[in-house]
Amino acid sequence: MRKYNWGVLGTGNIARKFCHSLHLLENAVLYAVGSRDQERADDFARDFNMHHAYGSYEDLVSDSSVDIIYIATPHTYHLENTLLCLRHGKHVICEKPLSINAKEVRQMTDEARVRGLLFMEALWPPFQPSYIKAREIIESGEAGKVLHMRGKFGFNTEYDPEKRTYNLGLGGGAVLDIGIYPVMDILQFMGVPDDVEAWSDISPTGADRSTAMMFRFNDGRMAEAYCSFNVPTGISTEINCENCNIILERSREMGQKLYVDFHGREPEVMMFTPSGMGYQFEAAEVMRCLDKGLTESQVVPHSFSHNLIEVLDLVRSRAGIIYPGHD
Numbered sequence: 001m002r003k004y005n006w007g008v009l010g011t012g013n014i015a016r017k018f019c020h021s022l023h024l025l026e027n028a029v030l031y032a033v034g035s036r037d038q039e040r041a042d043d044f045a046r047d048f049n050m051h052h053a054y055g056s057y058e059d060l061v062s063d064s065s066v067d068i069i070y071i072a073t074p075h076t077y078h079l080e081n082t083l084l085c086l087r088h089g090k091h092v093i094c095e096k097p098l099s100i101n102a103k104e105v106r107q108m109t110d111e112a113r114v115r116g117l118l119f120m121e122a123l124w125p126p127f128q129p130s131y132i133k134a135r136e137i138i139e140s141g142e143a144g145k146v147l148h149m150r151g152k153f154g155f156n157t158e159y160d161p162e163k164r165t166y167n168l169g170l171g172g173g174a175v176l177d178i179g180i181y182p183v184m185d186i187l188q189f190m191g192v193p194d195d196v197e198a199w200s201d202i203s204p205t206g207a208d209r210s211t212a213m214m215f216r217f218n219d220g221r222m223a224e225a226y227c228s229f230n231v232p233t234g235i236s237t238e239i240n241c242e243n244c245n246i247i248l249e250r251s252r253e254m255g256q257k258l259y260v261d262f263h264g265r266e267p268e269v270m271m272f273t274p275s276g277m278g279y280q281f282e283a284a285e286v287m288r289c290l291d292k293g294l295t296e297s298q299v300v301p302h303s304f305s306h307n308l309i310e311v312l313d314l315v316r317s318r319a320g321i322i323y324p325g326h327d
């Protein structure tokens with residue numbers, strides 16, 4: 001079994017969760033971390049028993065033993081950080097959203113393609129057991145055509161104009177942070193919509209606090225998505241098919257429930273509680289691709305990330321969400 005040396009760029013909330021998951025994979029070596037601050041890097045490396053702690057991102061990417069870098073900085077830094085890693089010959093998995101708009105995402109995928117390096121958006125849900133089960137049911141044909149979907153992702157978070165959630169300079173706003181998930185579900189199970197409408201409640205910083213989205217397909221099908229930083233809707237996506245209704249329900253701790261209700265049968269409820277924090281599946285996908293010599297995941301290929309950010313660009317333009325310097 002080939003082992004890969006992982007580097008982690010950024011030491012925030014999700015970087016810690018990701019490393020708890022990475023620990024579960026035998027072929028992953030938690031090798032090095034890079035932070036803007038040496039002390040934060042030292043603390044992080046100590047907590048995860050890593051070999052190296054670097055006080056700058058440049059030092060991390062300059063370590064020739066690092067194979068793959070996981071980028072866990074705020075959205076507005078993903079482009080710069082990804083280009084830095086790729087230009088130092090590193091394979092990259094970058095947190096969602098890949099960047100603020102489609103133009104920036106294309107720059108990232110172009111760079112990876114030209115350099116022949118693996119690049120993937122860290123979209124964890126498609127790799128979760130509950131999602132795979134839902135996909136199996138739909139792809140088997142048993143469920144019939146997906147006719148409609150409704151997804152929501154909402155929780156209460158304090159309004160703080162400085163924090164990542166509301167700070168436009170860090171990519172703040174509900175759509176890019178959490179609305180991306182129900183939109184991703186719709187693209188995964190229904191494809192790319194032909195028309196989009198959206199409305200936002202915009203906070204004083206300009207970041208959207210809540211956004212409602214409607215999607216229309218030329219064959220008459222429709223879908224809805226909602227996200228919010230101040231309405232605790234929970235996290236679920238309902239998929240209405242010709243022969244059944246499926247509900248994917250996720251807790252923020254990654255426990256997942258799948259309801260499958262075939263017309264005329266007893267509804268089934270399946271519980272999935274993956275060990276760790278559940279991020280190991282996307283990390284395993286990166287290493288599986290590298291083992292096979294692939295530079296893109298077939299589950300989350302570059303084309304999927306392009307479609308996703310293009311739809312999010314449309315949502316933002318309809319709802320009036322603007323990131324100065326990024327349009």
Ligand SMILES: NC(=O)c1ccc[n+]([C@@H]2O[C@H](COP(=O)([O-])OP(=O)(O)OC[C@H]3O[C@@H](n4cnc5c(N)ncnc54)[C@H](OP(=O)(O)O)[C@@H]3O)[C@@H](O)[C@H]2O)c1
Pocket residue numbers: 009010011012013014015034035036037040041072073074075077095096097122124164170176177
């Ligand atoms: N997949 C998921 O489930 C999930 C969940 C949460 C967040 N995310 C994504 O992960 C990314 C990071 O989110 P997070 O919640 O981990 O954020 P966070 O806790 O604020 O951490 C971000 C880290 O980025 C680094 N950073 C670089 N420039 C920065 C700047 N100007 N301001 C603040 N931090 C800066 C910092 O690390 P150093 O100071 O050590 O350099 C910081 O600790 C976002 O893109 C978000 O969408 C994904």
